[in-house]
Amino acid sequence: MPAAGQPARAAAADAPALGAHYDGSGESITFRVHSSAATRMLVELYDKAAGADEKASLPLERESGSDGTWTATVTVAELREKYGIEGTVYYGYRAWGPNWPYDKDWKKGSEAGFVSDVDGKGNRFNPNKLLLDPYALEVSHDPLREGMTDKGVYGSGPEHRDEDSGAQAPKGIVLPGTGSGDGGTSQAEGSGGGTGEKPRRALKDDIVYEVHLRGLTKNDPAVPAAERGTYKGAAAKAEELARLGVTAVEFLPMQESQNDANDADPDSSADDNYWGYVTDNFFAPDRRYAADDSPGGPTREFRAMVKAYHDAGIKVIADVVYNHTGEGGPWKEGDKNTYGIHSYRGLDNPTYYSLTDDRQGPMDNTGVGGNFNTYNPVAQSLVVDSLRYWKDTLGVDGFRHDLAPVLGNTCEHGCFKYSATDPKTALHRITEEMPARGARGGEGTDWIAEPWALGDGTYQIGNFPEGWAEWNGKYRDTLRADQNKPGEKVTPGQLATRFAGSSDLYGDDGRRPSSSVNFMVAHDGFTQRDLYSCNEKKNDQAWPYGPSDGGSDDNISWDQGGGAAAQRQAARNGFAFLMLSAGTPMMTGGDEVLRSTRCNNNPYNLDNEANWLGHDPDSDQRTFRTYTQRLLEFRKAHPALRPADFYTSKDTNGNGTGQLDWFTPAGSAPDDAYWNDASNHALAWRIDGTEFDDPADGLYVAYNGWSEASEFTLPSPGEGKEWHRVTDTGAASEGADQVAEPGSEKPVGGKGTKYELGGRSMAVLIAE
Template sequence: MGEARAAIDTQQLGARYDASQSNLNFRVYSSRATRIEVWLYKTASGAQEVARLSMTKDAATQVWSKSVATSTIKTSYGITGTVYYGYRAWGPNWPYDAAWSKGSGTGFVSDVDNAGNRFNPNKLLIDPYARELSQDPNTAACADGTIYASGASHRNKDSGACASKSVALPADTSSIGSKPTRALKDEVIYEVHVRGLTRNDASVPAAERGTYAGAARKAAYLAGLGVTAVEFLPVQEAQNDQNDVDPASTANDNYWGYMTLNYFAPDRRYAADKSAGGPTREWKAMVKAFHDAGIKVYIDVVYNHTGEGGPWGGSDGLSVYNLLSWRGLDNPAYYSLTADLKYPWDNTGVGGNYNTRHSVAQNLIVDSLAYWRDTLGVDGFRFDLASVLGNSCQHGCFNFDKSDAGNALNRIVAELPPRPAAGGAGLDLIAEPWAIGGNSYQVGNFPAGWAEWNGLYRDALRKKQNKLGVEVVTPGTLASRFAGSSDLYGDDGRKPWHSINFMVAHDGFTLNDLYAYNDKQNNQPWPYGPSDGGEDHNLSWDQAGVVLEQRKAARTGLAFMMLSAGVPMITGGDEVLRTQFGNNNTYNLDSAANWLYWTRDSIEADHETYSKRLIAFRKAHPALRPANFYSGMDGNGNVMEQLRWFKPDGAQADAAYFNGSGNHAIAWRVDGSEFADPASAIYVAYNGWSGPVNFVLPWPGNGKQWYRVTDTATWNEGPNTVAPPGSETLIGGENATYGLQARSLLLLIAK
């Protein structure tokens, strides 16, 4: 395992001023380096260093350190403003030689040795614990990315002048407001890109569009929509400044941001204030704006791989790798490698696994999460390809094991406690519970404390809507998904709210496009493409090209999420039927076609009203947000109290009906009195058949009748598709019959 794990931030790594700001202390981990120097710069890019300082290693901790008086920095090195810095490291594959100079091969032995070392002193390295970065590695002035590479053609290229500099910052004490303490079960999550949220919004000042400051201006809109948690795609530093250089060439663009260069630094591109410290201050001001509106802030984090990537040139796969940070400091500590330590082990498809089982690599994960929680105000995290964090081994293998106490998943829960079930202080921890290959598909199999993107919820409901006669989804499967997926989460003590229910996410079609395209449309010209990759198995259908049916399907899909036990997540723009024109892998499209739009035609405005009212209905009815799994009729026909399932004829569904592959309609009644709900009962019916079905209604309660809140059918369009409270339409009492259109959903309340 390597060194024993430490408590949060024990090693005080990074560049930190002491309390009096009299000294600046540099600390970096490497167990394998034989020499590390910290190089100081006056400016962010384009200039040579002004100081080259040798660091001292502590054999017990493997931490290298150097303390410099701020007076020396000013008087001896002439740095009177921000201190920019980076590291140069030597090791067994490239031992230190006093004759070495920048851009020379003096001392070189090999690009990689049998111990997995990849040291190269010609590459200036980012501090893994830097609080901000000065700029991207590749900029307009430094477009040649090969300066960061190893291999015979590149190893002697010096990266110093162009490389991203780490920024030494004094501690920031600006406010992040009061964190909401709401229980996770009560959230409505809105997944969105921080740049895409306002880049195309004319109501935002031009200088703030696409920035944290711009996003802060949308807090009131999102609160009005009913959103309680905004989940941003990655905001930790990634290479993206070059996206706009040649918009028509999308080959190397990185819009989504899933190639992290540093796990502490807020991405400078998204700051209107790009001065040193500006991104941090602006991020915190944005968080405060959301907190002031009662909205939590989640961020999408990528601890399964990094922006250094994998091999990108050479026939042997050994030589040409980028050395930007971790790889040049301690390759086997920070990356999972093959058994011979020469190649990356890859369950991500984008360059090799981060070594989540190594204690020091874990320290970085935990320390950075704690920094975003405590200093930057984040309320929760969504973990990309989180199965990699459940890896129980380091090199030459991959094995997800949720019971391994030493894996990153269990350590995160132990040291960064999840929010209690009833709410309070803590983090909302959400896993994307899959990766690529091995035993990495683990939906429903994460350890206690973890919520998950429920991919089986998405797939079952997509199949039922879009693949009638092609895919079999029984009423019992639908019932399990609508009721919180107890088959996935109840068996290990987790709850309905550990299921994050979604129909679409950033990765794939939008809600509109799921029902408007049969296949991905990724090879379109700019600005709608081209994008490589993308899922081929989308479970989508264009509803035979009938636009009214497409809108109906979108209303039904949204209703599924808002009326299911669990936590609903929508994607930015779903509330107005945003389209990506059929592109289902828009990772590289930093374009107006991929940013949210803020004009509304009547159809978009109506769907926004529909979305807003449906979210409000969910929030008004605690019976839809159970803390525990409903007691009621299960897939075996056991009858209890809180929830009962019905066949269309009004009889209670039994095991035979649940398991019947030819059955396509299901209804359920939730007893609101069990939840102190203002409605004594709620009734939902779904007709998944291709023709109309009559539903016989159950008992609404003594002295009560059923009233229609919404019917997603094509006849019910316009601004009042969801009836405002108090204006619901009377339908009738027990045994009344309601004719429900094909592939439609009905919502009734008892009054």
């Protein structure tokens, strides 16, 4: 294991960590960076983050026998006495290589030594560009920000290659106390306070709340103004989310990304990056989300936030983006020369990025500017090291991986081929070196994949290795279609498969129901309210609800005929689907109060009050929050809804354990004809609670997807028991007590009782 707070070593086992670190005594700093093809490198040191020239420019030496690791050491006394740097040290690298060899006449802003912007091996060295250390633990600022919005300074090509970026470029920050693999204490550890005790709960027992960290509190008057939209503000919401019933909060990306310029000019909002899926650095917590953004502040504040959630019994899951970076792709179609050079590209382009066969452009199998080269051992180590840092030092409990099939790519350049078993992939290393949490809880990491991207070979739902959970898009689409597109051919058998944990996707490779992260909505797409009140996206609205480009045209949405009551009823059904299905349910921030973005299904660029969560709900929203809270508590109270393994059923002869039995509305077991007939829109099931040590001997759920009422004949609740109603989502029963509190459930009857369930409704009964 690395020293506390240190990234794992990317070179030999006895080598110090990459990055910039003080020695154990705090008397010197060592810089170590990888570049396999560089022929000369400098580390430039600054006493200011921006707007000033470097105070020192030190040559790095290539370590003997290394695969391309460059290093330099400077004492604190030298920094102070020779270079006039006291306090925080900011730094960046300059690199020369085959396409731009060193020339003694070179000076900043010149083209001395230049040969080409890119050579035949894909190298894109340019010494006029100051490069951010991929292993920097904090970053001074974003490339673009209010008052500095000229991206040309970072560009290559004939128009920009001689522009020097040193004064403006983001710098790494050397955090005090970060020993270089010698047992030194990290700044994070040394700043007081840990990250609390990590919950050991199984993923099957979690209720995940996906939310943007800034959006959670930016509009919240209960949070002090200076803390809104920050880690500190988010920490203040931990107890409130625990009371709602949330057990895991999944924050949209928190690694450093380009957002300092957000909303400086609403007229140019299309270039803004609110969601954060364009990562500049994989180690640094985003400083924009820190109330204290001074050096060391974001790290301390992030850890304190994690502790607040752990103290409330809530896991912290970080949404991470390792499939591409903020350097992006070519600036002009057909132009191989003009690219942004911020960090990875200028250090070692063919190591960090997958390139085309001729190495002249990016291999873009995701549609977001070029794939990160996860099959290369050095780039792969960067991924693994940063994940370990966020897990061990920053304290997070799990990770949701954006466009995760890129982690399983098995070739570096000119192709894409996914494998769940190749031992040389990043996917394999991640799970081998940081084992997944067990199906019944304990130590380990919760791994969640978004199992698709945009290009050929990237749709891999159901194909991730054991230990991984996946966003289940088939769950979402099947249940949306049954609700919102009655004419589409969704059969009772398909519904049953999704309600019971999607064994067709996860049961054939040793995985379990918890591998299915069930969701009806996510950040990407309509909100829960808009799913049932919008027939199509409306992304071209005026500020602040738009304009936003992109967004799917196939939302499987419906406005329920335009009536507000019918829309709320549909939302109740959709939320009940999640809480009553085997698997791991995920809701999105604001679902509990029917948040709307007015039919904008891709508000990635709207960093404003229209996209932040609201905190002044009206009466209908408060009613829905109560409905949400009580359903969450009901799920948590009944382990029969959270099976570790797939349910078993009696066979056709009535034999077997019969943990779960399916019924038609008439009370009979569905036959093959019923299961496969898409004209049947009603289904019921009974779970034997005694099989799960459940407080209720039996749970019965009835779903009526028809527009008209349907009569359900109830099965046996067990000897000496009667069925009692927990909830009925029908319009007639809407109200604050729509989900009965424990002990207040109304009796319905026993075996053979007829229960009339209204159109497009669900009912939940328990045996008492």
